[in-house]
Amino acid sequence: MHHWLAVFDRETARPPEGLESFKVAEKPHAFPGEDESRAEELCKAKLSVAYEHSKPEARKMAVLGHGNGFSFEASPYCSYANREGVHVVLAGEVSDWPGISAVAAAHDAFVRNEDPPEQNDAHWLLDFYTSFMSSSSADDTTGKALECLAKVQGNFAFVIYDEIQKRVFAARDAEGGQPLYWGATDEGQLLLGSHLNDLDGCEPTATMFPPGTLFASTRHTIAFSPGNQGWVINEGDWPGQLLSFLVDSDGTHWRGIKAIPRINSRGQLFGAVYKVASMREVVETVEVPVPPPKAEKMQFLEANKQ
Template sequence: MKPGHFQGHFHDTAVNARMKRCHDFLEKNFTVKSSMRRMVDLGDGNGAAIKLGPYCHIASQDGVTVVFTGEVAHWPDVSPDADPVADNQNKYVSGEQGGSEADRLLKYYRALLDVPTVEEVCERALESLGSVEGPFAFVIFDSMQRRVLAARDKDGAQSLDWGVTNDGLLCFGTDFSMLGECVRPTAVPFPAGCLYTSAGNHIAESPGEEGWVIEGEQWPGHVSCYMHGMTRRWRPVQAVPRVDSHGCICGNVFRVASERDVPNVQGAA
């Protein structure tokens, strides 16, 4: 998945201005030939850009959009004898639509829409992610629920980075050289083995001098580790202030609480 972005302030009513800002942002920072990319308008001034290929998929339905990159060898609800990797490659070569990793993930997420609380959605997602095998990263944008979810495989084999621009755009991407140019100093690797869920309709803070997940009463979201521990069902994730070379706090480094069976997992925001 190449840099896609999600605006953090949904109370702004200047829809056209937000749409233009999103389009200009992607055009400027996603430096891939137009014939090899797909630009997606997610509505309300949000958008994504992906490089076309067999390992990057996008699926949308009823205001929910999934952008997925990687190759999953096994999904929890798929027969052990199935080969999703070969299936995706064959469909890409033949031009066949449907059945991609993004489609599977979209179907799973839509099944959670009747779940009453975001905490329960997160719990079920953590349970399922722990059983997924293979390198992957994804971002789900739900325009109806005003919700963003993102995750990365437990080994960190699939790249995924994130950060926030000065004007409050929460950005995700898999090419750090592109993303880093537009969201410095906050662009950092997304923590491997973790799931991010936004909290409320205010999902990103302007970095400023103190970092976008450190100050303020309302945090922009929650980061949870989906790897099981020896003594706890889920590993707790600790946020440690990230300091740049000038001694300024510019975000958080997320670390999975140390335990013998699970190595420390680093990422940041």
């Protein structure tokens, strides 16, 4: 299985409440740009673990600044792409994107002796993201992402980092065909990758990313008062959301997510295991007419004789 890893600084993305260690949860919010060199150093250190585990002839690293980056083992089933500030890595193989059959498009290009419409699945993922990323709000974008993901056919695990919108998406197919793990370090980094042993420094929070879910994190603008300096505007790093793109039994709602807390011997929260809720059982009540007893039936017939 190919190695790939995505690393994000706490100022870029935060996991859902419960995945962070208690040490990180107690840390105050940092100012943008604070200790930038330290963030870069930590990012490279984490990426180098997956890089060293990858095949030398195929391994690549993309350090993107601000403590964010990717390490990946390039192959037909693990690819990276970027376009206009959007960076993606995808593992697996997708046959159909919403409204587009990647297999049919590649076949048609081959028959016409033309270049493939896209270089690899990562470029298809960029097209996929572009189809819903221009929504008016972060909530609208996330909602459209869920609708689109429910239509994707294939086995996949991917991460999208939009440095312009300051947005991070990660998802795994409903069947869990591709491995995906995530965890948070005591420094506040969020790591997502294909192998558990690549998530250096994430113990004990490291755990499996649940199949059929989308992680969405977008920074928001907040106002706060830093002492006697008055009120200033700053970008907040609110915890991200973990949402299911599996439809519930009613066909109109997404299934819920169950968070099972993990507690250490001192009673401190050090992470959680997340699972998609099972489809609700729907029991239809059907009224079956019961024939009346024989005596009552005879009385009824006698009373209704013409």
